[in-house]
Amino acid sequence: MPSMELIAFFSFLAVAVAQHVKVEPAVFGYVGNQVVLRCQFVDPDSNIEVTQVTWVKDPSGAKQNLAVHNPQYGTNYPVDTNQRIHFRNASLTDASLVIDRLLMTDDGIYSCEFATYPEGNQEAATNLTVLAEPRISGNPMPVNSGKSPVPVASCIAADGKPPASIIWRGTVPGNTTMELTQNADGTTTVTSQYQAVPSSELDGMTLECVVTHRTLERPDVINIALTIRYPPIVTIEGYDDNWYLDREHASLTCNVKANPAVTSYRWYMNGGDLPSEVRAMGHQLTVDQVTYQVNGTFSCEASNILGKTKDSINIFVREHKAAVTSNAGAIAGGVIGGILALLLLACLAGFLLQRRRRGGEAAGSYDPKTRVFGDGNGAARADFTYRPDSDSEKGPSLEPTTPTTTVNAAAEMENLLQSPAPMDNYYQDEEEEEDEKVPISSDPTTEDDMESQRDGSIISKKAVYV
Known part of the structure; x- marks a missing residue:
């Protein structure tokens, strides 16, 4: 990409040396689109004779003639560009150049030159910057749970010009890394990774990758759900501390969180097989009729490809059904008691006030x-x-x-x-x-x-x- 000093130099030439040649100092175009490099020769007094107009790329380096127009010899394009580059309307006063289907290689400095008599050649330069919209992608990086920070998500803005900017948003604790890769065609690929300590709590949490670029009207936001692999986390639920003799259809549930999913469940009692009164199907255990045979410790073991985990619960079989107390009565009693206390205080206050008033009236009369x-x-x-x-x-x-x-x-x-x-x-x-x-x-x-x-x-x- 041309330096700012070089651009300023050619802009100065366009103003100080070639006052008759008018161009745009800087032009921006997008890959795959069309761009027009405007160039006009201004001679209000008509004292100058123009004999030829030429467009040259990289005039300070490997000078390359792109287009030539001569009234006597016609128009010529020395470089084969598959007709992508041509005059908009070839004349000795308007030499505007059209470039179709912009490529990254079209980026550079272009000089519009007029051959005149008697003042000789006059020229002005235009800096063409080709912008490339990046290809944006974001993905989780599946990892196993652990205790050290590792990359858990990646966001890429590839083949952009100029380089894109990437930031992260979310509630996941961690930090970010940034890497820029320069491509042969002048574009840049930006890769950012989010690093965190992988744990089961982070599995499924969402991060936002926010990409901003000159070619985008608004920032591009990608939602990334984290994928953390971990062995099963098991808890047994369903025991209400009221398993009594002859109770029917008592049950326990083996609740499991795991990534990847659980592949098998195993129930056992007191470290051995289940009694005949008990049926186990997957994560559910059912006791058809409670007897003293189910008085003991039940365990559920869940497995996935990362390992197996179990949880246990102690079951106590009662002789009779335990009285079930409800908090509703206690709450209602508390509310009623509070209301009565307030009424009592109000009555007492009214009585004391009335008595005081009567005392004042009697004392006065x-x-x-x-x-x-x-x-x-x-x-x-x-x-x-x-x-x-x-x-x-x-x-x-x-x-x-x-x-x-x-x-x-x-x-x-x-x-x-x-x-x-x-x-x-x-x-x-x-x-x-x-x-x-x-x-x-x-x-x-x-x-x-x-x-x-x-x-x-x-x-x-x-x-x-x-």
């Missing part, structure tokens, strides 16, 4: 002077009085009391008379007024009938209260 006595005719009247020394000190209490005797009224008056001085006149007036309405009895039998209360009052033991 309490009047120690309020007393309700009889109506003056001896009829009892209810007395709703706040009792600070009662059992309800923590909150307001509305206790209906019914004075039934004059002795009870007198006791109430006596308690009131012991109140602070500012209230004496008020309670004294109340007492005198009450004395006028209800005479105090001095009957001894009445006094024996009286009973003192915790709040200081006395009531009759025999009276009927309504």
Whole structure:
């Protein structure tokens, strides 16, 4: 491929030496396609006479004439190119050259030269770069499981020009290698490999090989599923710890992962043959009816071309069927218990709030002077009085009391008379007024009938209260 310095040199010549010759400094083409190398002679004043036009490849090296046009002698193509190379429209002002079915060997520098009078030869150069789209492929590299990193996938971009770029994407831990091979025709083959520690976990995992190239509109992505070969990995399933006498159709399953596939299964009990009650078919073992003969250790052995592996399980035969407990009841009980606890807390909070509100209202409306006595005719009247020394000190209490005797009224008056001085006149007036309405009895039998209360009052033991 021509160096950038050489391209710049010929571009300078096209501008500085041959101002009349106009070409494209750089042209790109694709293998197998057509390309046009444009070349025109510009003479606005028509003072220059053109006598011949010639296309030359590699003018600084092994100079090779490709096409010549002379008005007197006609058009000639000195090199046999099977008519791939020809003038688009041969004339002394337009010498554009067409190259069909591009080959990699067409890559190089082309010079368009005009023979003129009186200024002599004038020329300009075009650098033709032939691009080759790479052939892309990606494949897994089957390997056996091991402990050292090895190539597990390969991605190739062959015969590309310029060289392709390859990157890997995926979750497989590992690293990559890159190798470039120069081909005789000027193309390059790029080979990249992905290396990882092969294990059964990697088998079937996918890597993405992403190839970018100038000839591609978008990156080409190849999905590669890894192939890791490993001996069987065996696990026995199906035992529910509830094999009891006379149970029917109890079974075990020999689950196996392997690459390549398992070629054979073998079941045995306690290291020997299976009892008559047991049937084994491939990876499945079935006990038609459980007896004490199947109480022991069952083993399953699976084989492939890489080896064989086994797993064992101990079977305990019960006399009776074990009670099956379900987590559903426990879960439901827990949910219901939680709901009840929340309701209880809500009720308790509401009760405390209501009680606090009642306490505030009672404290704000309490009047120690309020007393309700009889109506003056001896009829009892209810007395709703706040009792600070009662059992309800923590909150307001509305206790209906019914004075039934004059002795009870007198006791109430006596308690009131012991109140602070500012209230004496008020309670004294109340007492005198009450004395006028209800005479105090001095009957001894009445006094024996009286009973003192915790709040200081006395009531009759025999009276009927309504």
